[in-house]
Amino acid sequence: MSSNVLGIGLANDLCEPEALAVIHEAYRRGLCSYLTIYLYANYTPEFLRTIRAALPPGLRYVWHAGGEFELPYADGRFADQLPRVAEVASMWSPAWATEDVIVTNFGRTKEAGHPNYVQLLLTEECLDVCVRRMNEITRASPIPFFPEVPHFYAPGPDEMHLATFFRRFVERTGAKLNFDIGHYVSYNLLRQAPMLDRIDEFPLEAVGEINTAGGMVGDAQGLTWIDDYAGPINPITVDCLRALLPRCTGLEAMYTETIGAEPWVVFHNLEILNTLFWPHVEARNNFAERGRVWA
Numbered sequence: 001m002s003s004n005v006l007g008i009g010l011a012n013d014l015c016e017p018e019a020l021a022v023i024h025e026a027y028r029r030g031l032c033s034y035l036t037i038y039l040y041a042n043y044t045p046e047f048l049r050t051i052r053a054a055l056p057p058g059l060r061y062v063w064h065a066g067g068e069f070e071l072p073y074a075d076g077r078f079a080d081q082l083p084r085v086a087e088v089a090s091m092w093s094p095a096w097a098t099e100d101v102i103v104t105n106f107g108r109t110k111e112a113g114h115p116n117y118v119q120l121l122l123t124e125e126c127l128d129v130c131v132r133r134m135n136e137i138t139r140a141s142p143i144p145f146f147p148e149v150p151h152f153y154a155p156g157p158d159e160m161h162l163a164t165f166f167r168r169f170v171e172r173t174g175a176k177l178n179f180d181i182g183h184y185v186s187y188n189l190l191r192q193a194p195m196l197d198r199i200d201e202f203p204l205e206a207v208g209e210i211n212t213a214g215g216m217v218g219d220a221q222g223l224t225w226i227d228d229y230a231g232p233i234n235p236i237t238v239d240c241l242r243a244l245l246p247r248c249t250g251l252e253a254m255y256t257e258t259i260g261a262e263p264w265v266v267f268h269n270l271e272i273l274n275t276l277f278w279p280h281v282e283a284r285n286n287f288a289e290r291g292r293v294w295a
């Protein structure tokens, strides 16, 4: 296994009644090696310390932040977030942090999908702001940051395709990305385009992490994609994964978001990801090995 592979992860609300038991069981079965954690404002330090101590030793972490890294149009500077980022770094030592690239959650009180969520503007001005903020984060953050491809809920200012936006963003920042399949699909469906339209232009080689969840096409016209965190991964998503993986040459991790899901859904989704991820990593390692022999 190459050293920069984190493996398969699970995103699960820590306050769910069965969370600890399900995480322990998934880890015991070898189905996941890391947990994507959401650290909501209403979690007390005592609750978090208790949970942290009760999680499996050896389990690793990725932090899904909630506004601390917000890229575009944020008020204040990233430097203002440093005490909070340092606090999370010291308690959880996350391998990296991720956060959807959106304009804002007003008041930073709500999660993606809430009406307060303002989606990314695909404009030159917004790209400039995102690049500036990303470069500031890269210089200052003690935790690496992988921006997440966000969900699109409505047509918006659209000076360039989402794939173009992220290609240009990566060219100017060198950032690694968290690619959410349902979110990319949501953008293309709104444009009445095929689900993976323009994927050839997307910087898949910069994708460090892939995010999957249950989900479905949400209307008769096929214009919307609805994430369903309680549901099993849709075969459509599996097909997308098969198409993408060979080109994700820098992939380090893949996780499933299972919020409020029955335990069987959690294990089922993790098994699918394991089945797809490890052959991909092995093929990549074999390819690198052959390269060394021939060099």
Ligand SMILES: [Fe+2]
Binding pocket: 064, 099, 100, 112, 148
């Ligand atoms: Fe996210």
